[in-house]
Amino acid sequence: MTSFYSLNPKISLIGLLLYSCAVVSVTKFGLSTMVAMASLVLLLLLSLSDKPKKLMIQSIGLSSFALIMAVSNVILDRQPISLLNEGLGNKISLNWSGEIRAGWISGGVILLKAWSLLAMMLLLNSLFSFQIICDSARSLGLPQLIATQLLLIYRFGGLLREEASSLNRARQLRSFHSYSWVKSWRSSGLLLGNLLFRSILRSERVHQGMISRGFRERIPQNIVQPMSIYDWGCLSIFAIVLIALRLYL
């Protein structure tokens, strides 16, 4: 495991991109490929994360949009798998005599895709800090302005979220949760206006503070080491595994 943590963080970003491409390229009925892809994520999750249980629970919170699409596939696509198999040139091999609908397969593929990508993203977040991810992205060619924006939003997002939630809580406490929707819309507009005003004032103060600390249009970047042969080797192995899964399953 220690050898993994000595890997260049750029690897994680390139690996995530490769994995996303491989998952997206899986066909509508490629259930076996998706099971293998999801198993790979599960393996990485269990071996690399120090809190695999927490990540597993978080990753189950699937995108509601993907969930609706998967359910609609199950409901709408009622074609028996045997008919579908004939259409696909008998590519699906099932040793089960019961009847399976095509919607279950395509719905399952959507769910597995959504889960595996979400888990991979959460794993990346748990392994590296956001600053490191940003620095790696910057060394991979992300424009300076966007990298600075990402770091600023990341830093102040949490701060303003707290402020927004306290404003919201104050409104709820004063209204005893019994405001009508007209009042709710009006008060929300006022609250958001207030928050915007505070944000702009804060930006003035932050700018003054940053200028006095030597800020000149960019946040200093930590040095990211160039990729070694060991890094390239690991990335190649990961890519070969993905290609093998994609081609032979």
Place this chain on the structure above:
Amino acid sequence: MHMSDALLSPSVSLSMWAISGSILAWSLKKIRREEGGEDSSHQIVLMGILGAFVFAAQMINVAIPGTGSSGHLGGGLLLTLILGPYRAFVVLFTVLLLQAFLFADGGILALGCNIFNMAFIPAFIVYPLLFRTILGQTRNAKSESAMGAFQNTKRLFWACMLSGVVTCVLGASALIAETTLSGLAELSFKTFAAFMLPIHFAIGLLEGIVTYSVCNSQFKLFQKLDINTPDSIKVQSGRKRWILSLCLVTVICGSIFSWFASKNPDGLEWSLEKSYSLVNSFDLSDNSAATLEWLPSFVSKIQAKSAIFPDYGFSNGEILSKIKPHVSEKLQLSLTGLGGSILVLCLCLLIGGVFRFRLIKTASQ
């Protein structure tokens, strides 16, 4: 309204990435040009904090009547009003990137679609074509700012409401089109649209009302603070607006009025058909008859091969034939109408460019 990687095909996701990436590169170039080598640290911090504001604003939920649910501000329109389209696009891009990385909301490959649906539409379609047009009628001086135009609350209200609704409905329509074109979901375009569009209409109303409330309550403070809003301050020249309005009319005609296009032959086709049958009715010698029969079949063969959208539908080409079964007839008509309009526009621009080049060349000689 975040699109998920799980519902996209590689071709759709990569093409949307290409579109969004090029718009991003263009926006970055524009921002750099606007700065002109001056110190822009104030703008950078303001952009960062306003991006964080969008994050925070999504914490404040607003009740949606009749549904028992609640929604929150999208923020695209508001950011465009304050920062101008280029800066707002960059901020929205970073917000969506952050949401994809930190909250796994959307995905890396779906980011191209999400940027198009949630950043490009409010910043580059709704704001210049709709919002500014509605507010622009109240501006009487060239230097008058968009914030100054906020004083006319009636116009501001309608501008915010219409822009909010159009932003959400267009975004949702783009999302439906992307999902349908990917072909992974079984839900048909019609059913999907019937579910998505009414909800997003309501969310659009909410977005409009909240944007209006924020603008209305804060415009005096904006004026006091003297916020530098370079893009929203400049009034578009008449020529530019005229061109944009023409583009909008073309898009509407191409995508909606094409539904009513008649399948019957037009005057020229009808007269040719008639004359061909008339010629066939004569008793001609063998050679001339062979010539006359050979010509139309040869021409129709060439036409069948070269036509991208035969009879206002998709051709049997490799990519379009794959999409064809998923797309309804009306959508096919809209897409082909739109595609045809864009092709004509490109051709006109090309011809105009050649003429202009020749004119400049002769003038310089």
